[in-house]
Amino acid sequence: MENNGQELCDQKTGKRRIWKEYQKEIPDDRYFYVRSCIRQTFFPASEQMFLKILRDDLGKDIYENPHHTTCSGIGYHSDVIPLETSMTIVARQFALMAEAGYENLAVSCITSFGLYSEFLETWKHYPQVRERIADHLRKATGRELVLPKCVAHASDIVYRLKDEIAARAKYRLVDKDTGEPLRVVEHIGCHYAKMFPSKGVGGAEYPCVLSGMAETWGGQIVDYPERRHCCGFGFRQYLVRANRGYCVSNTKKKFDSMEPYHPDVIITNCPGCPYFMDRWQYVISEMEGKTYGRNGYGIPVLTYEELAGLVLGYDPWDLGLQTHQVTVEPLLDRMGVEYDPKAKFKGLEGKDLGHPEAPTYLKVCGCGL
Helix, strand or coil: CHHHHHHHHHHHHHHHHHHHCCCCCCCCCCEEEECCCCHHHHCCCHHHHHHHHHHHHCCCCEECCCCCCCCCHHHHHCCCCCHHHHHHHHHHHHHHHHHCCCCEEEECCHHHHHHHHHHHHHHHHCHHHHHHHHHHHHHHHCCCCCCCCEEEEHHHHHHHCHHHHHHCCCCCCECCCCCCECEEEEECCHHHHCCCHHHCCCCCCCCCHHHHHHHHCCCEECCCCCCCCCCCCCHHHHHCHHHHHHHHHHHHHHHHHHHHHCCCEEEECCCHHHHHHHHHHHHHHHHHCCCCCHHHCCCCEEEHHHHHHHHHCCCCCCCCHHHCCCCCHHHHHHHCCCCCHHHCCECHHHCECCCCECCCCCCCCCCEC
16 A cells, blocks of 8 residues: 555656646736737737736736737748748847836737747757847847747736636636536647747647636636647638638538537637637538537637636627627626627717628527528
């Protein structure tokens, strides 16, 4: 018995040691924030909600310079922008951060996060490239290249602060009628941990940045065969119209795999993933008459900022949930979230923005019929 007890102790110690290798340092304050070029179009309220939660709810110091630009990642990965041009653009972002007196970079987009990680690793191993980029930056802008102390994706920061959010929660990821945890699918964007596993919490094998949030806020994580399968975005696939069938087929593979496990909501940390997993449900329904989720309503797909906002009690329409293709009201009702259904498509000062047409098969709430 003593030997068995020692073996169990050794196993636990070994697992803890291994798990430590999958962690990353995430400061809890003082960030220079860089937005995503496409997230502002896909889900326009998410980034603003991230800033609002950190500043107003949690009292954190997070700064945004209105002169920062796109990281150029989509152009770089699509072979439109040369490598050193992208590096110089990123170097300028770092210079703006240093000039503002910050050393921790908070990144909204995981493509940007992957790009920054790639360039920092390149400059670490090839200092002559770093010096060349610093010279480009100096000649182009008069600025000096200063490397950040920490580069964290915004989902890392919400993960770091998940307990503080839970302590202020108005709602939980729990069915208000049954008390059962909601079933959550978490989808990690490929550029978050697959490119550079050491840069993401849990690495490529055990990424826990989203599952950690969901479980802390009361949800139950759904495991299914295609959990780590790509959403299907792929810049070169989607940018070439003739290739978009590859994108939707990838996403359908994920939906078919998760369907038997009856998820209530999908959360993601990538700009493209929530867009495609949300919109493709409409596309698949129109192509095949097939819907996923409960009673033909589809599976709501939320960004982690939107999920945090719901938990904290923000109005769903202030979170921008009316911009989603898959209707969110069934999820709100199960959580017990208070909302005004008549305000879904109201703009500033109650202006009526008009109601979108209802899809053929996918059920939605609030659309004009």
